[in-house]
Amino acid sequence: MIPRLTHIVQLMKNVERNLFHMFGYPPKELALAYVHDYKPATPAKKFSINDIVGDGFLLAVPKFRRTTERKLKRKFGSPEYVWKMLVPKNNIKVCETCGHHHEKGRLCEHCYSKVKAETEEIQAKIKEKLGINPIEHDVVVLYQGETLPDEPKEFWKGKRIIEMKKERPQWFSKNLLQKTTQKPSKSTDVKPTDLA
Template sequence: MISRVHQLKKILNNVEKNVLQIFGFPPRELAMAYTLEKRLPQPKKFTIKDIVGDGILLAVPKFRRTVEKRLKRKFGSPDYVWKMLIPKTNIIVCNSCGHYHERGYICGHCYKKVEAETKEIQDKIQEKLGNLKPIENDVIVLYNGENLPEQPKEFWQGKRIIEMKKDRPQWFSKNLLQKSTQQPSESKDVKPTDLA
C-alpha cells in the first residue's frame, strides 16, 4: 500500500515537471492549495486613553483671527455694517463720593467700600463662630457705642452677636440689616441725615 502511494506521488511529480517545461509555469488548475494553520492574532484590549492619547482634540480654531478681522467684528466696516460708537449721555456724579457712574447703576467707588466692609464683617463672623455652613441663625452686628435693642428673650434666642471694634460707617445705617418681611421700622435714624 505504501509503495503504491510512493509510485502515485512520483507519477504526479513527473507530470508536474513536464507541464512546467511546456508552459513555463504551473497552471492554476493543477496548483496545490495549502492552508497554514496559524492562529490569527488576538485583538488587543484597548482603553479610551489609548484612543485619546495625551490630550483631547477639540473643535478649536487652527489660526488666530487677525487684528483687522477682530476690529471689523467689534466696530463693523463702513462698506457693509458700520457699528458707530454712541456716546453715553446717562453719566452722573455720585452724591456721596463725587465719582462718575452710569445712571441706574451703583457707583463703583462706593461699591468697593461696601464690599470691603462686608468682607470685614464676614471675617469677624468666621473668626468668632468658626466655619459654620450654613449659618441658620441670624447674626447681629454691633459697632462701637451701640447697645442691643430692647426685645423680649424669645427674640434673642438662637441669634448670634458680633461686635466690630470700630465706629459704624456713615453710609451703613442700622435699617440696612432689617429683613424686608418685618414690620417697617419707626426709627428715623438714616445716615446721611440730609436725605430724610
C-alpha cells in the same frame, strides 16, 4: 421586385432563428457582469477609543488663535467692511451721595465698592469668630459704642453677636432693610439753598 425582396428578408430571419435555436438564445435584456475579486481576510486591528471618538470632542474648540487685529475688527469693525462707530453715552449722571459719575439705572460703583469692602470685613470677622461651619441662626453686628437694643429674651434666642472694633460708618445703616424713620416733607416751597 418587392415580393422577392420580402421573400429574401423572411428567409434570412428563418435561418437566423434556426441558428439561435441550436446554439441558445441571446439575452432578451441588458445584464451587468461582475467579477468577484477574492481578497484574503485581514487580521483584526487592535481596538482604539480614538477610532470611535476621533476629534468629536474638539468640535466647539477653536483650532487657531484669533489675532489682535481680528479681535479689534470684530469689536470696532473696520472702514472697508462694517464700521461700528463709537457712540457717546448720554445716560450718565452724578451720584448724589459721593459725587462720582455712573450710568442711570445702575448702582454707583464708588458707593458699591465701599459697601462691598465693609461687608467683606464683617464676613471675615464672622469667619474668624464662628469658623466656616454653616450659620443657621441670625448674626447681630455691633460696632464700637453700640449696645444691644432692649428686646425680650425670646428675640435673642439663638442669635450670635459679632463686635467690630471701630465706629459704624455713617452710610452703613443698622438695618439695611429698614426704611428711614424720617418722614418726607410735604412743603412745596423751593428755597435757593436747596436747589443743588
